[in-house]
Amino acid sequence: MSTNGSLNSAIPAGPLAGKWSKHKNDSKLINPANKRKYSIIVVGSGLAGGSAAATLSELGYRVKCFCYQDSPRRAHSIAAQGGINAAKNYQNDGDSVWRLFYDTLKGGDFRSREANVYRLAEVSANIIDQCVAQGVPFAREYGGLLDNRSFGGAQVSRTFYARGQTGQQLLIGCYQALAKEIARGGVTMFPRTEMLDLVLVDGHAKGIIVRDLVTGEISRHAADCVILATGGYGNVFFLSTNAKGCNVMAAYRAAKRGAYFANPCYTQIHPTCIPVSGDYQSKLTLMSESLRNDGRIWAPKSPEVAAKLRKREMKAADVPEDQRDYYLERKYPSFGNLAPRDISSRSAKEACDDGRGVAATGLGVYLDFRDAIQRLGKDAISARYGNLFQMYEKISGDDPYSMPMMIYPAVHYTMGGLWVDYNLMSNIPGLHVLGEANFSDHGANRLGASALMQGLADGYFVIPATLPNYLAGEKPGAIGTEDPAFDEAEQAVRARVDRLMAVNGKRTVDSFHRELGLLVWDKCGMARNAAGLREAIEKIPAIREEFWENVRIPGDSRNLNMELEKAGRVADFLEFAEMMCHDALDREESCGGHFREEYQFTEADEAVKSGYTNPGEAKRRDDEYAYVAAWEAGAPGSKPKLHKETLEFENVKPSVRSYK
Amino acid sequence: MNFTLKVWRQRSPNAKGQIETYEAQDIPADASFLEMLDIVNERIVEGGGEPIHFDHDCREGICGMCSLTINGIPHGKDSGITTCQLHMRKFSDGDTIFIEPFRARAFPILRDLVVDRSAFDRIIAAGGFISVRTGSAVEANSLPVPKDDADASFDAAACIGCGACVAACKNASAMLFVGAKAAHLNLLPQGKPEKDRRALAMVRQMDAEGFGNCTNQYECEAVCPKSISATVIAKLNRDYTVASVKEAVC
Numbered sequence: 001m002s003t004n005g006s007l008n009s010a011i012p013a014g015p016l017a018g019k020w021s022k023h024k025n026d027s028k029l030i031n032p033a034n035k036r037k038y039s040i041i042v043v044g045s046g047l048a049g050g051s052a053a054a055t056l057s058e059l060g061y062r063v064k065c066f067c068y069q070d071s072p073r074r075a076h077s078i079a080a081q082g083g084i085n086a087a088k089n090y091q092n093d094g095d096s097v098w099r100l101f102y103d104t105l106k107g108g109d110f111r112s113r114e115a116n117v118y119r120l121a122e123v124s125a126n127i128i129d130q131c132v133a134q135g136v137p138f139a140r141e142y143g144g145l146l147d148n149r150s151f152g153g154a155q156v157s158r159t160f161y162a163r164g165q166t167g168q169q170l171l172i173g174c175y176q177a178l179a180k181e182i183a184r185g186g187v188t189m190f191p192r193t194e195m196l197d198l199v200l201v202d203g204h205a206k207g208i209i210v211r212d213l214v215t216g217e218i219s220r221h222a223a224d225c226v227i228l229a230t231g232g233y234g235n236v237f238f239l240s241t242n243a244k245g246c247n248v249m250a251a252y253r254a255a256k257r258g259a260y261f262a263n264p265c266y267t268q269i270h271p272t273c274i275p276v277s278g279d280y281q282s283k284l285t286l287m288s289e290s291l292r293n294d295g296r297i298w299a300p301k302s303p304e305v306a307a308k309l310r311k312r313e314m315k316a317a318d319v320p321e322d323q324r325d326y327y328l329e330r331k332y333p334s335f336g337n338l339a340p341r342d343i344s345s346r347s348a349k350e351a352c353d354d355g356r357g358v359a360a361t362g363l364g365v366y367l368d369f370r371d372a373i374q375r376l377g378k379d380a381i382s383a384r385y386g387n388l389f390q391m392y393e394k395i396s397g398d399d400p401y402s403m404p405m406m407i408y409p410a411v412h413y414t415m416g417g418l419w420v421d422y423n424l425m426s427n428i429p430g431l432h433v434l435g436e437a438n439f440s441d442h443g444a445n446r447l448g449a450s451a452l453m454q455g456l457a458d459g460y461f462v463i464p465a466t467l468p469n470y471l472a473g474e475k476p477g478a479i480g481t482e483d484p485a486f487d488e489a490e491q492a493v494r495a496r497v498d499r500l501m502a503v504n505g506k507r508t509v510d511s512f513h514r515e516l517g518l519l520v521w522d523k524c525g526m527a528r529n530a531a532g533l534r535e536a537i538e539k540i541p542a543i544r545e546e547f548w549e550n551v552r553i554p555g556d557s558r559n560l561n562m563e564l565e566k567a568g569r570v571a572d573f574l575e576f577a578e579m580m581c582h583d584a585l586d587r588e589e590s591c592g593g594h595f596r597e598e599y600q601f602t603e604a605d606e607a608v609k610s611g612y613t614n615p616g617e618a619k620r621r622d623d624e625y626a627y628v629a630a631w632e633a634g635a636p637g638s639k640p641k642l643h644k645e646t647l648e649f650e651n652v653k654p655s656v657r658s659y660k
Numbered sequence: 661m662n663f664t665l666k667v668w669r670q671r672s673p674n675a676k677g678q679i680e681t682y683e684a685q686d687i688p689a690d691a692s693f694l695e696m697l698d699i700v701n702e703r704i705v706e707g708g709g710e711p712i713h714f715d716h717d718c719r720e721g722i723c724g725m726c727s728l729t730i731n732g733i734p735h736g737k738d739s740g741i742t743t744c745q746l747h748m749r750k751f752s753d754g755d756t757i758f759i760e761p762f763r764a765r766a767f768p769i770l771r772d773l774v775v776d777r778s779a780f781d782r783i784i785a786a787g788g789f790i791s792v793r794t795g796s797a798v799e800a801n802s803l804p805v806p807k808d809d810a811d812a813s814f815d816a817a818a819c820i821g822c823g824a825c826v827a828a829c830k831n832a833s834a835m836l837f838v839g840a841k842a843a844h845l846n847l848l849p850q851g852k853p854e855k856d857r858r859a860l861a862m863v864r865q866m867d868a869e870g871f872g873n874c875t876n877q878y879e880c881e882a883v884c885p886k887s888i889s890a891t892v893i894a895k896l897n898r899d900y901t902v903a904s905v906k907e908a909v910c
Contacts, residue, residue, distance in 0.1 A: 055794040070715065071781050073821055074723040090801065126797075133797035135790045135850050137814040144804025162814065168722055169817060176789035183785035191778065214770055243717040278688050282695050283719045391721065394738075394745050397690075460794045508705045510698070554710045559672060560771040562713055563705065 007260070007630060007645040010421040011115040016651045017097075020119045023422070024465050028472035035060035037476035040467075041208055041223040043195045043250050045072030047167075047174055047452060048435025049229030051459025054177035057186030059464055064221055065178070066190045066210060068245055068565075073175040076231060076243040077455060080167025081288035081388070083151060083159035084131075084452040086124040091148050095156040097121045102652065103154050104450060107340055108415070108443020109592035109620060110654035111266070111628075113647065115422060116440045123461045124453050128160055130460055134173035138162050150338065151289060151448040159449045164288050164388045170452055174459075194565065195250045196493045198226065198257045198431065199485050205254075205431035206479040207486060209493045213565060216558040218497070220481040220490055224474050225430040227463065228254060229455075232414035232436040234267065236573045236580065237525070238517025240411035241273060241286040247569035248576050251418050251437050252633075255579075259426045260630035260643055262439035263416035264576070265584035268446055268593045269526050270412030271297075271344035274395055275364040279514075284410040285395055287367070288388055289448045292337045294372035294381065295405070297344070298324045299365045303355035310358060316366055316404045327351055331614060335659040342445040342593045342618075343659060345409035349526050350616070352408075359406045368404035409526060413451060415442040415593065416583070419630040419645070423466035424458060427630075430470055434458035439628065444592025497557050500567050505550030509566045512547045513573065516540070520577050524584050529597040533585040537578060541637050544574040575636050582631070582640055589625045590618035613658050622654050661687045661748055664756040665700065667712055669772055677769065679758075682712075689749040693736065694719060694726065696748050697759075712759075713772040721745040721885060724820035727827070728773055729760040734824035734883045742822060742885040762827035766834070766870045777823050779869040780837060787861030788841040790851050809847050816843035818886040825880035825888075831872030836880035838862050839892035846899055856903035863900050 012023040030038070038061050042053040045067040053065040069075060087100040100121035105112060128146070132138065138160050139147040148157040162169040181187040192213040199207035199220070207222040233248035234240035255261045272287045300306045301323050308314040327347050329336045339347075348365045351357060358364045373381050378401060382389070389400045396406070417439040424432050424440070435455040442450065523536035547570070555561045590599040599619045607613045628645040663684040670677030684700050691699070694716050701711035717725040726743040730736035736746045751757065759773065767775040805813075817840075825836035842859055845851035851858070874893055881890040 051794075058793050069717060069723070069725060070777060071821065073781070073784075074717055074725050076718060076723070079718045079720060079722050088800070126795075128800045129797040130792070130794055132800040132803065133790065133792040133850055135813075135817075135845050135848050137810055137817050137844070137848070140805055140807050140810045142807050144806050144810075145801050165722065165818065168820070169814075172817065176784060177792075177794075179781065179785040180789040180791060182781075189781075191781075241720075243723060244719060245717050277690050280688055280691050280695050280699060282692070282698055285720050390740070391745070394721075394741055394747070395692075397747075397749060464794070506706070508702050510702060552705055554705055554708070560713060560774060563711060 007419065007427065007643055008421060009113065009645055010423055011113065012422065016114060016118050019115050020122055027465060028468045030468045030472055032060055034476070036062060038062065038471055039064065039223040039477065040225055040227060041221055042066070042227045042229060043208065044075065044229035044231060044437070045178065046075030046077035046229060046231060046435060047171055047455030048437070048459045049227070050075065050171065050174040050178045051456050052227055052229060052434055052463050053187050054174065054181050055460050055464050056467070057181035057184070063187045064190065064223065065187050066193045066195060068192065068194045068213065070191055072178055072189060072191065073172065075171060076246055077452065078168045078171045079243065080452055081164045081286065082290045083149065083161035083166045083449040084127065084170065085151070085158050085449045086128045086160060086453065087121055087158060088125050088128060090146060091157045093156045095158050099156065100124060100158065104441070104447055105443065105652055106657060107447035108445055109618070109657055110443065110622070110626070110649065111263070111591050111647065112441055112443030114649060114651055119462065120441050120454055120457050123457045126461055127453060127456045131170055131173050134177060136162065136169045136173040149290060149293060154447065161290070164290070164385065167452060170456065174456070196253065196568065197489045198254045199489045200257055200428065201479050201483055201485045204429045207481065209489050214560050216561065218490060218493055220486045222479050222481045222483070222486070224471060224476055225432065225467065227432045227434060228418065228437050229434040229459065230437045232417065233264070233576060234411045234414050236517070236577050237411045237521050238513050239276065239281060239284050239521070241270060241284050244283060247572070249569050249572045252572040252576050254418060254426070254428070254431060255633045257428065258632070259428050259431055260419040260632055261416070261579060262419035262628050262630045263583065264580040264631065265524065265587060265594050266415035266444045266592060267411060268341060268413040268415060269345040269409040271341055271348055271409050272367060272407045273410035273412070274392065275359040275406055275408040276361060285391070286410070286412060287392060287405065287407060289341070291367060291385060291388060294384065295337065295367040295369050296326055296371060297328050297337055297365060297367055298326045299351035299356045299358070301325045301356070306356045306358055310360060310362060316358070317370070317402070325351070325356070332659040339659050340445060340447060345526060346595060348409055359408065364406040364408045366404040367407045369400060370404070373401065413446055415439065415444060415446055419628065423469050424463055425470060432463060432467065434463060444594055497564070500551070500564065500571070501553055501557050503548060503551050503553070505552050507550050507552060509551060509553065509563055509570050512543060512551060513566070513570045516543055516574060516577055519543070520580065524581050527595050527597050528584050530585060533581050536581045537585070540574065540578045540581070544636065547571065547574055579631055579633065579640050583629055586629060586642060587625055589621035591620045591625070592618070607656050613656055613660065626654070661689055661751070661753045663687065663751065663754070666756060666758045668760045669712070670769055671771065673768055673770055687748055691748050692719070692744060693730070693746040693748065694744050713774050715774050716744060719744040722820060724822040727762045727775060727822055727824070729762060729827055731758050734762060734827040735885055740885060740887050762823050764826045764832035764871070766832060767823060767826065779871070780821050780823065782869065783834070783838060783862050783865045784841065786865035787854070787858040788845070790845060791854060803849055805848060813844050813847040816840040816847070816888060816892050819888055820886060822885060824883045824885060826871065828879040828883040829872065830877060830879070831875060833874045833880070834866050834871040835874040835893045835896065836884065836888060836890060838866050839896035840888050842896045842899055843892040855899060856906055859896065859899040859903045860907065863896070
C-alpha cells in the first residue's frame with residue numbers, strides 16, 4: 001500500500017500487471033451465509049449502479065437501489081451511442097491490455113492513476129463476455145462473430161458497438177439483470193426517489209435521506225454501506241448533452257458531509273454535437289464520435305467564404321476543394337479526424353475564433369460525408385449511421401446525405417468526481433463511488449468508448465471484489481434509522497425543502513440555471529484563464545444569493561413538484577460551480593479538457609522547434625501539477641480546502657501528448 | 661409561431677382532471693415540442709401558476725421517458741420519433757394542439773401528463789432477462805450468432821419502453837412491448853434455454869397488470885418511435901402457444 005500526499009490511494013504494491021490479481025487474493029471475503037446479513041444502498045441505476053446492484057444481489061447481499069427516473073432502464077447511460085472498448089484483439093491488429101491501458105492513460109494526459117487504468121483495461125474483456133451472455137445484440141460479421149470499429153484516440157479497432165445505440169443495449173442488459181434480482185427479492189427498487197443527504201454515523205456512511213418525488217414524502221434508509229453511482233455534473237453548464245435530470249446533488253451532498261471532490265475542472269467538451277440554435281434551447285444533442293470514422297471535418301479557409309455560408313448566400317457543397325481546411329487532417333496527419341476529443345474540440349473553437357465558423361451563430365464547422373458516400377455508396381453509409389443521420393435531420397431540418405452536417409463542441413462528460421481509492425471507496429469509510437461519479441480512470445480527458453467500459457467494470461467486476469474489504473470489518477445491521485444521526489440529517493433536509501418553498505420570489509429556477517450555465521461556459525468552458533476564473537468566482541455567489549432570495553417555486557412540497565426538484569439540484573450547482581472554478585484556477589497548466597490559455601506551446605518551445613508538437617497545444621507542467629486535486633467543501637462562499645494525491649508513474653513516462 | 665394548447669391538467673392520482681387552455685405565443689419554429697412546453701411553463705410560473713407537469717429526460721429520443729399524446733396520437737403524428745424529437749416547424753402557425761397523457765388502465769396518471777409505467781418493469785422482472793450470473797459468462801466469440809438472427813434480435817431490442825404502443829391501442833394492449841422483449845431474447849442462442857418460461861411468465865404478468873388483448877389493429881406499430889414491427893406479436897403468440905402446450909403436456 002502506498003500513501004501519496006495526504007491521501008491514501010491504497011494501490012497495491014508489486015508489478016503493474018499483477019496488482020489486481022494480487023489485490024483480489026489479498027482482499028477479505030465474507031462467507032455466503034453472512035452476506036445476506038449485510039445491506040447495501042446503491043444510488044443510481046445506470047451502467048455503474050445497475051450493474052453493481054444486480055451483481056451484489058447475485059452474491060447474496062441485500063440491496064436497495066434508488067433512481068430519480070420512473071424506471072432504472074432510463075438512466076442516462078442509455079444515450080451513449082458509439083461503443084465500448086475492450087482489449088480482445090479480435091481484429092489481430094496488435095491490441096493488448098497494455099495498449100488499451102497506455103492509450104487511456106495518454107488520452108487522459110497523464111493525470112490518472114496507472115494502477116486503476118491498468119485494471120480497467122484488464123477487466124474490459126470480461127465485460128464483453130458478460131454482456132454477450134446477457135443477450136446484448138452487439139454488431140456481428142457474417143461469420144457470426146463480433147465486429148469492431150476504431151474510435152477517437154486509438155489506432156486499433158477495439159470498439160464493440162450496437163449500431164448507434166450501444167449505451168441503450170448495454171443498459172438494457174444491465175437493467176434486465178437488475179430486474180431479475182428485483183424479482184428474486186435481492187434488490188428493492190425505489191424509482192422516482194431522490195437522495196437529498198448522506199447520513200454518517202461515527203464518520204462512516206450508513207444511510208441516506210430521500211424524497212419520494214411522487215408523494216413528496218421524506219424518509220430514511222439505513223445500510224451497512226452506501227454506493228453512489230449518480231453520474232456526472234455536466235449540467236452545471238445548463239446546456240450539455242446530459243439528460244435534463246442529471247445533477248450533482250448526491251455527490252455534492254456527500255461532499256458537504258466531508259467526501260473530497262477530485263479534479264472538478266476536468267470536463268469533457270465533445271467535438272461533434274449539433275450547434276446551439278437559440279436561447280430557448282434546453283439541451284444539446286451529441287452526434288456519435290463514430291461518425292468521424294467516415295466523415296471529414298472542415299471549415300472554410302477564409303473568413304469571407306465563412307461569412308457567405310453563414311448568410312446562406314452559398315452552400316457548403318459548393319465550396320471548392322482548395323477553399324476547404326480539413327484542419328484535423330492538416331494538424332494531426334497520423335490521427336486525422338480521429339484525434340482525441342479535447343484536441344478536436346479545441347481545434348473547432350480555434351477555427352471559429354478565426355472567424356471561419358459556419359452556422360448562423362458562427363459557432364459551427366462541417367462534418368462532411370461526401371467523399372465517403374462517393375467511395376462506399378449511400379447504402380453503406382446508411383447501414384453504418386442511418387439512425388444518426390435521421391436524428392440529425394429531425395433536429396436540424398437538413399439532410400446530411402446531401403449537405404454536410406454542422407457540428408460544434410458541447411459539454412458531454414465530466415472526468416472529475418468524488419475522490420476514491422483503489423477499492424473505489426471515498427475518504428469517508430463506507431462511502432463507495434462508481435462510474436462517472438468518481439474521478440479515477442480518465443484523468444484530464446476521456447477517450448471515446450471508455451465511459452461504458454468504466455461504468456460496467458466498476459459495477460460488475462471491481463466493487464464486488466473490493467467491497468468486502470470494508471464490510472468485513474463492520475457488524476452487519478449495527479446501525480438503524482433510529483440513530484440520532486438520521487434525526488439530524490432528516491431535519492436538515494426538511495429545513496432545506498421548507499426554505500426553498502418559502503422564498504416565493506419572482507424568477508424561475510431555469511432562469512438561474514441558465515445564468516449560471518452561461519457564466520461557467522464562458523469562464524470555465526473550453527478555454528480558461530486566471531482573470532476569467534476569478535471573475536466567475538466573484539459572480540457565482542451573487543447569483544446564488546439572488547436565487548435564495550428570489551426564486552419562485554409554485555405548488556407545495558407534498559406532491560409531485562418538478563420545479564422543487566429542479567430547484568434543489570440548481571441550488572447545489574450554484575455551490576459546486578464555485579468549487580469547479582477554484583480547481584481550474586489552482587491548476588496552472590493545461591491538460592486534457594482543462595485548457596488554460598496562459599499555458600500553451602509557443603514557437604520558443606523545444607518541442608515545437610523540433611516539430612514534435614504545434615504552437616497552441618496544451619502545455620502540461622508535470623513537475624508541479626502531477627497530482628489529483630481533492631477538494632474539501634467549506635461553507636458556501638469560502639474557498640474549499642485542497643488535498644493533493646501525487647500521481648506516480650512507475651511504468652509509463654509522461655510525455656508531451658502528440659497526435660501528429 | 662403561435663399556438664393554442666388544450667392540455668390535460670390533473671393535480672394528483674385521484675383528483676378529477678380536465679382540459680385547460682393556454683396560449684403559446686412567439687415560439688421559435690426550431691424549438692422542440694418539449695422546449696415549447698418549457699417556454700409556456702416559464703410564463704405560467706412567472707404568472708403565479710403551477711407548471712404543466714410532463715415526463716422527460718434525455719431529450720434525444722432514447723430514454724423513453726417522454727410520453728405525450730399529441731392531437732390524439734402518442735408522440736405526435738410524425739413517424740419514428742418520440743415527443744422530444746418533434747419540432748414545432750412540423751406544425752402550422754395558429755394551430756390548436758391537444759396534449760394528453762398516455763392513457764391506459766395499467767398506466768395510472770400521477771399528475772397532469774405524468775403516468776406510472778411501472779407495470780412494464782414488472783413484466784420484465786417476470787421473465788424479460790437471461791439468467792446469467794456475473795462472472796459465469798463464456799468467452800464472447802465462443803458463441804457465433806448468425807448475422808440475420810442478430811439483426812432481427814436487434815430490431816426488437818431497439819424498444820425504449822415508452823408505452824406509446826399501449827396508449828395507441830384501443831384495447832391498451834402491451835403485446836408490442838412484450839413481443840419485442842420476447843423476440844429480442846428468444847431469437848438469440850443465449851436466450852433459448854429460458855424461451856418457454858419467458859413467454860409464459862411475461863404474458864401472464866401482462867394480463868395481471870390489466871393490459872388488454874391484441875386485436876390486430878397495428879396502431880402500436882404505427883406510433884412506435886423505434887418502428888418495431890408487429891410481427892414480434894405473431895412470434896410471441898407462437899412462442900406462447902408452444903410453451904403452453906409443452907406446459908400442459910409435461
